[in-house]
Amino acid sequence: MRLGTENELLRTIFNKAKKAPKRVVFPEANNFNILKAAQIALHEGIAKPILLGNTENIQRLVAENELDLEGAEIIDIRSEAERERRTRYADILCTKLGRKGLVHKEAVEKMFDRNYFAATMVEAGDADAFISGYATRYFETLNIAEKVIGKEEGMETLVGMNIVMTKKGPLFFADTTVNSEPTEESLINTTLSAARALKSFNMEPVMAMVSYSNFGSVRKGSPVKVNKAITKLHEEHPELSVDGEMQLNFALDKNLRDKTFAFNKLKGKDVNTLIFPNLSSGNIAYKLMQDLGDSENIGPIILGTAKPFHVVPMGCTVRELINMTAIAVVDAQG
Structure with missing residues (x-):
């Protein structure tokens, strides 16, 4: 069986x-x-x-x-x-x-x-x-x-990641279960941990840090933390395919993203990993996919242990x- x-x-x-x-x-x-x-x-x-x-x-x-x-x-x-x-x-x-x-x-x-x-x-x-x-x-x-x-050395917090099986392939959601109000550093930890997990599954991570704003268009609240985390990731981990902050529709539609934001670092790539700005948004998103999208869900997988x-x-x-x-x-x- x-x-x-x-x-x-x-x-x-x-x-x-x-x-x-x-x-x-x-x-x-x-x-x-x-x-x-x-x-x-x-x-x-x-x-x-x-x-x-x-x-x-x-x-x-x-x-x-x-x-x-x-x-x-x-x-x-x-x-x-x-x-x-x-x-x-x-x-x-x-x-x-x-x-x-x-x-x-x-x-x-x-x-x-x-x-x-x-x-x-x-x-x-x-x-x-x-x-x-x-x-x-x-x-x-x-x-x-x-x-x-x-926790693994260097990790500020553990990370919960869910895999949602969609018709277009698996989508990885983080953080969905652990970190309610992430700091800039814990958002970076979440991104790096998720990237390592995908590589262990023989997948190349293509990651979007999502929010309600796009690339610094909002200068207050959670988008600011996400924007700072992205800046640091680009400086310290230029090999990673990650960009943001961006709204979900731009994350999942590469043609729309590339046409609207030609400077983005994910050009021509399909995003397979979504990094959420807080626990509420991540948890709600994967449960919506699971319950309304009729999608199989795997997880939560605990990262950073x-x-x-x-x-x-x-x-x-x-x-x-x-x-x-x-x-x-x-x-x-x-």
Whole structure:
């Protein structure tokens, strides 16, 4: 069973994942959709699943649904057998967060929380990526992962990026889930992180920083930040195909853009990445595309992490989970 691989982008991601499958930990393995996605990842050679949860409950779900998870590791984090590992992980957490007020007793208690345990597995190098959020609130899960694993060096903030599959090909939207009021620097981080992600998917990023104004026509509010970010990107990363700020119609219509603004640096190119001036506009835009445009959506993909972790939408489908698993593996390969 192959989910979503008919699409060229997904086919590229899946093929890359299969070349070097990584250990992906699923802390919410007491849910059928998680187990089904883990089975597909295992059988397709996309990932090496690690399942956290009560062993008896997982085995019962496997038997009741006639699943085959032979070869997947199952860890009951509350069991006596995991006491030593809980202590070791608590030590790691204290080393990381001790100067932020965490004491060892609290760290030990947090190791009975599967999201903390899974995130620390990745931090400790016992897993390569972790995927959660199916049964927990998005920002709660993101907060745990960010505290334990953290941001990539030089990143002001994490970035959420969604991929919207359109008739003309995939469109990448950032930031859609994390950074509510970005600074000039975080807009630059968002752009660079999205560019790296596209290159890891074997795509050349062509990026428009969108706003309600065009190339400095409005000298107040969010367009000013975007304009400053573009100026800095052009100075420090001249190799990047990025321009703005521009209105959405000019971003998506290259003929209109080139005719109206002949000086633009994207001349003749179709934009595949939209960088939004704030979280509200990015989140609304991708959800409009998803709900009104009848477009498949992948993500949010978390960019800018020190080590790979991804937070899926609550109650997402098996298809969404397996797509995110393949993306997490490619992320870990990088």
